[in-house]
Amino acid sequence: MTDQALAPIESDHPGVTDLFAVLAYGEISAFYRLTEEAKLSPTLRGKIAVAKMAASEMRHFETLEAALSARGADAFDAMAPFVRALDAYHASTDPSTWLESMVKFYVGDGIAADFYTEIADSLPDDVANVVRDVLAETSHSEFVVEEVRSAVQTSRSERDRLTLWGRRLLGEAITQAQYVMAQRDELTELVLGSAGDLNGIAALFERMQDSHAKRMAVLGL
């Protein structure tokens, strides 16, 4: 409960519950998407790599569930407002190939991590630590990078197709993020408080586009 000049966001800000809840539903939907998309894997090795990624999403969900419960919030009630936007994101970016699925995992996770970690930077430590913990990059991404890089090195048309796919993922993610913010005043307040003002938010989205471009480059796209 510090009281600094710029009215920092306190741990008990109701937007924090929203933040944990949207992250929690994000983990659940990623879990089910990944296990569904694993069917596209041409190998058992690929299926198992995906199962491991999915399992770490559930570990993150359990962290968030505990954090919500520590705030006196029920995870299911708290997640309810975010189900529609996240389901819409996944429905609008349903991969039709194994490589699209891998790019979506890597790029989509990256976009989300950029957004939430920037917000976390201006939140109290106890909140920021939960957010950073559940967004920590895992070694599993290495698997994705190798799969995609080797595929696009040998096929120009695959590379072009996946480049467009990556661009679409960014667009859809931003659309749904804006939709969520428009619906949830308290979360918007948190993001605004974190970014400073609307200009700050514009700058945040620009930084996200830069990081996105870097991630695409890592994939060879």
Added chain:
Amino acid sequence: MTDQALAPIESDHPGVTDLFAVLAYGEISAFYRLTEEAKLSPTLRGKIAVAKMAASEMRHFETLEAALSARGADAFDAMAPFVRALDAYHASTDPSTWLESMVKFYVGDGIAADFYTEIADSLPDDVANVVRDVLAETSHSEFVVEEVRSAVQTSRSERDRLTLWGRRLLGEAITQAQYVMAQRDELTELVLGSAGDLNGIAALFERMQDSHAKRMAVLGL
């Protein structure tokens, strides 16, 4: 490397690799089955409970993968001989309702745990600890017990149907276990060495049927 009267099984027995491998593929197939069956869940709460169970199967898989690797075995090569039998078990016991899926999870896991822990009891500690670790009961079973008990208390026909279902699960599990043993001499040697002789195996199967009946009773069946 003790040298007792009854020629105890040593840690470097090749059947141990088979044992870890069949357990490992069991975890993978349980993972994918559970996430597939979660679609049958009428609630988000049920889906998440199943996702947590699935995630713990993957943690167990990672333990077994590490144990196989410590023995110089590649998990994928080692699992290959067991894919057919385990896939056949799951194909022949494909649940058509959420409750069947829950019973299968609880009862199937229990049968497997009985079988493997009995074998583990006569294996060297380093091997036995891995087996016990991956078979340790999780708190998630509580969810299953509550779901099934409350459903069968209110419906006699549901209870009858699930009782038959449980019996079928036991039968199929034993069929596939026998098939695996017939194919894998080294694993059979391990089981025989652990049970003493064929009479010991018969006694083991009898104890498994008793435990099965107790588990069914816990579910109200």
